[in-house]
Amino acid sequence: MDDSQHLAFLIAAYAVVWIGVLLYVVGLSRRSRTLERELDELRALLDKRPR
């Protein structure tokens, strides 16, 4: 196997790592935003509830 083929494996390995981390961060941030929105809605609902 020559160096150019090795380079393709090298680039693939680092791409997998960066894409994997990026997808996780995007997923985590979406989850966090959804939770914050649901929490705000629930808090508003609790405030309106008769005591």
Next chain:
Amino acid sequence: MGSDSLTDRLLPAATIAAMLVAVYLIFVAVPSDAFQGPVQRIFYVHMAMWLNTFTAFAIVGVASLLYLWRRTPRWDRLGRAAAELGLLFCSLGLATGSIWGKPIWNTWWTWDPRLTLTLILWMIYAAYLLLRTLVNDPEQGATFAAILGVSGVVDLYLINRAVYWWRSIHPAVIVTREGSTGLQDPLMRLTLLVCMVAFFLLFLWLLRLRLRTARLQDELDLLRGDLAPATY
């Protein structure tokens, strides 16, 4: 609050700075291995993935023990957050190892003791996270998961020892089977160190973010519980 916001500002900046230095060292400064060629540079990120995986699953083990002992939700939260990150880095470690294995071993996968034990590790912690969705009572789910989290630590030890105890084709690089270091070039050792520090900082940053999400989830579950009697 002050120290929290300081860490929240410093950690991303330190991670990005360390990553840039690591990328420079890996792709520009460090020499290629005489036998493996450029593909050996995968090793730096591969090792960093395993440092994070082992740290994450060790945290799960300790947090699980503390949860079983104290029964406080924050230990379960820490276990959940670390397990998810451990699973992420374990998957990336397996993927980078497989990509390195193809040109060097001429196969994407082989049932070598260390690789097999690592796959078992991945399954243990996937089960740790899945168990919670299968059990209706969250407290019971957390207890079952904690038992699994503690038992997974045994596999961590076996993975570490596998290349010394059994006939394995997996290289032992940091400390070779003969007891010396496998990295002769000082720049290679520096690159490995910087890469591990950079990805460890990334791990700490992600752990903080994941813990925050876990806290929000717990708060939401608590509020839903408060609201339930009025709703139904």
